[in-house]
Amino acid sequence: MRSLTEIIESHIIDLLGRNEEDVVSLRRKELAEQFGCVPSQINYVLRSRFTPERGYLVESQRGGHGYIKILKICYDMPEEKVRHVEDLVGDSITEQGAKRLLLSLQSRNIIDARERLLIEVALRHIDDVGESTFDVSPYKRNVLQADLLKRMLRSLVFS
């Protein structure tokens, strides 16, 4: 038996697919009624399934005319390519290695210059924080960077 969470997840994905746009707008209460659950179940589904790491952005507003919007930032890339990229990153990566990889992704138009810059800045930040605030060893910092790099690339690539 599929869990309620999975059922609601597929329902939302279905709505997204049916729509021309990569966005769907919901009322939390209505959806909860439709599936006979408490409203906070919807939050659980969103938190666990529609994360940025999986390529989704969620916007919501409380109060009168409140809503929940789910956006799919959708870019198609073959699964094998994703795996390839993750293999290239590995469990640990140096700053130089990361830069080389990002340049290569940019040259293949998988990311653009601004996206590369954003990723480099984030990697640099985690390295700085690791070094100066938490006194993490260089190797462990490279592990943190690899983890972040994979997450960021996966979010862009997930389809």
Place this chain on the structure above:
Amino acid sequence: MRSLTEIIESHIIDLLGRNEEDVVSLRRKELAEQFGCVPSQINYVLRSRFTPERGYLVESQRGGHGYIKILKICYDMPEEKVRHVEDLVGDSITEQGAKRLLLSLQSRNIIDARERLLIEVALRHIDDVGESTFDVSPYKRNVLQADLLKRMLRSLVFS
């Protein structure tokens, strides 16, 4: 169904767009009559939608020939834009605050959806690492997030 506030907001944005200038002048009472609401609804729209955070300034005057003027701020120099954005982030920012800011920056075409996604992933990563690997207090995690966010946005403004 869109809220009254949104309808009035779009009307004002429409007026601004139609006008050559980056400014539009209104009578509060007339506008309220036009939309069949109480005058203070207009103040609510201004307070919640035409904020400096969203790139607007509002001036008004009471009495005979009173008016409300709405100006769109434009920054020609990159440095001004950076200062503005860094002010918006501040020294500490919550996940919710960051999401709201990023959405507003996207609506102002300062970032696009993919960039927003990348930034959210990076913010979540630093928060996760702060919490589970380094056991940092929630407040300190918000400081780390603000720092990262400022760095990422700064890099984009100059590119």
Place this chain on the structure above:
DNA sequence: AGTTTTTTGGTCAAAAATAGTCAATAAGAC
């Protein structure tokens, strides 16, 4: 010039409508 009246806009708080959080359980996976 000074005072009063009229014409504007501002503030604040209440009520209604939504959504979010958190922690306790329950169920499922290994």
Place this chain on the structure above:
DNA sequence: GTCTTATTGACTATTTTTGACCAAAAAACT
């Protein structure tokens, strides 16, 4: 059996809408 994931519900937070009352500027009238 322990660990992770899912479900629930009580409590909290935010947003919109409305209206009563306040404040300022101009106009009208001494």
